[in-house]
Amino acid sequence: MRHANVVILTDETEFARLLTACWQAERQAPGVTVLNSDLWREQEAPAHDLIVVGPLRDGKLTSVLRSLEPATAVILCAPADSRELGQLRAKYPRLVHVPLREDWAQTLLLVAGESLRRTEAVRIAREAERSAAKNENHATLGRYMMDMKHSVNNALTSMLGNAELLLLEPGQLSSQSLAQIKTIHSMALRINEVMQRFSSLANEIQEAEKASQAETEETGTPVSQRR
Amino acid sequence: MHLCSVDNYRESTAVHKKVLIVDDSPAEVKLMQGLLEKEGYWPVGLSDPRRVEETITSERPSVILLDIVMPDRNGYQVCRDLKGSAEFNSIPVIMVTSKDSVSDKFWGQQQGADGYVTKPFTREELLRAVRRFA
Numbered sequence: 001m002r003h004a005n006v007v008i009l010t011d012e013t014e015f016a017r018l019l020t021a022c023w024q025a026e027r028q029a030p031g032v033t034v035l036n037s038d039l040w041r042e043q044e045a046p047a048h049d050l051i052v053v054g055p056l057r058d059g060k061l062t063s064v065l066r067s068l069e070p071a072t073a074v075i076l077c078a079p080a081d082s083r084e085l086g087q088l089r090a091k092y093p094r095l096v097h098v099p100l101r102e103d104w105a106q107t108l109l110l111v112a113g114e115s116l117r118r119t120e121a122v123r124i125a126r127e128a129e130r131s132a133a134k135n136e137n138h139a140t141l142g143r144y145m146m147d148m149k150h151s152v153n154n155a156l157t158s159m160l161g162n163a164e165l166l167l168l169e170p171g172q173l174s175s176q177s178l179a180q181i182k183t184i185h186s187m188a189l190r191i192n193e194v195m196q197r198f199s200s201l202a203n204e205i206q207e208a209e210k211a212s213q214a215e216t217e218e219t220g221t222p223v224s225q226r227r
Numbered sequence: 228m229h230l231c232s233v234d235n236y237r238e239s240t241a242v243h244k245k246v247l248i249v250d251d252s253p254a255e256v257k258l259m260q261g262l263l264e265k266e267g268y269w270p271v272g273l274s275d276p277r278r279v280e281e282t283i284t285s286e287r288p289s290v291i292l293l294d295i296v297m298p299d300r301n302g303y304q305v306c307r308d309l310k311g312s313a314e315f316n317s318i319p320v321i322m323v324t325s326k327d328s329v330s331d332k333f334w335g336q337q338q339g340a341d342g343y344v345t346k347p348f349t350r351e352e353l354l355r356a357v358r359r360f361a
Contacts, residue, residue, distance in 0.1 A: 123352030150296060154252065156347035161258040168265055199327060208242050222341045 004116045009064060010054030011036045015077075017052055018053065030116060034215060037064055049119045050112060053079040054078055055100070068092065073115045082133055152195055159188040163224045233286070244361045245269045247288035249276055249305065250323070251297040255346075259292060259323070262350050262355065280308075283315055289361035292344075292353075297323040300307040303338045310339030319360035323348070 006023075006033060008016050016034045023029045030213060033046050037060040050073045057065060061078060075093045085097055096115070114195045163185035167186070170178055246268050248259045253308070256272035263270040265359045271286045273279065291309070295302035302322055309315045319340035322335045333341050342356045 004321045148324045153327070154255065157325070158254050158258055160347045160349065161255075161262060165258070165261045165265070168350075188347070203328065 003078050004049045004119070006030045006032050006052045006112065007045055007048045008034045008054060008117075009037065009040055009051055009056075010034070010078075011057045011060065012055040018105055019054070019108065022109055026109065030112075040064055040067070049073065050075065050115050052077060052108065052112065070094075073119060075108060075115065077104060119200040142202065142205075145198060149195065149199065152191075156188055156195070160185065160192070164187065167183070168220060183199055235346075245271060245286060246273065246289040246357060246361065247273060247282060247286060247291045248323075249279055249291060249297075250294040251295075252275070255294070260303055262353055268300065268357065268361070276284050276302070276305050279305050280312075280315065283309075283318065290319045290321060290357060291319050291321045292303045292357070293340075295322055295326050295331070300336070303334060306335070306338040306340050321356050321360070323353070 007021055010016050012214075018030050019135045020034065023032055030049070033048070037044070037056050051068065052075045053061070053064060055078045061080070065074075070092055071094065072092070074092055075098055076085075076095055077100060079100060080088070080097065088095055089097075098109055098111055100102055101107075163181050166173065166181050167178075167185065174180065238262060244267065246263055246336050248256050248263075248270055250256050250259070250272075251274050253274055256274060260270040260272055271282070271288060273282050273317050274302075276294075277300050279291075279300075293302045293305055303322065305349070306322070316339075319341040320339070320345060322340045323344045323346065324335075325346040327345040329342065342359060344352055344356045
């Protein structure tokens, strides 16, 4: 998992101290930055995957939440009435409220862990989507090349063959024409090499895909059916 | 239709070394004709694969160079029909094609082809394949 970053935004030093200490005791602790409401500016905040909003000075909660992007993952661990929470949830779909009860720190760590795993999963999924789109483009190009291979090979047959026919009677050509035909012939051979490498590569990819597919099917078979 | 036994057929074609080239591309037919003529063969070109049998009967070639990708009747079909015919199955068939995958070659063998040359070929590659039979 990529190293995650968490911002703890609170005006209560004890809240930040306790939460940071709990996180440091965890096996996989995220990078933690503590800010108070006076220092908070989302545009200037360090890169973060999650914001934990703890108790703030009176009147600061609304202005802090207003400054957040709606897509930001937020855990609110501060007193708030149910009507206010309902409004906040409607505006911030990724906001989770952890009441400040006796076991708030353990609950918050659990919720934060899940939130960070979700962020990581979304990041991996987006990366996979980007990679799939890129691969799709390459596949289209590859399919086009495969479709064209037949035509290229036929054209090369004529180029190579006719050049060879002319080179069989070098006496009938001027030295300049002879040199030009030799160039055409060697360039056609080079294109042929490129096409052959392309064909070998296409075969290797096809074999690798078959092996991968077989492996996937084998993995998908229930254990009781495997031998 | 003229019929002859396999032995008589071989005897009568041995001197001429006639090669039937079946390819829908006239440029490729002409090219192979040029390469074979230089080596003393007597090439006969045919661009319509539906007329293979009647051309064999009239020209009596020693060997057939057969393209695969052709309209109306592909090279696999032609080869299968020739090898399934008591009259023509002794004539060697060399597939000359740009289809170069292992499965293409395997399929060619399955149809009874005696040789396989992939395009683009060099003059030597073509002649080596033809010399095996004529």
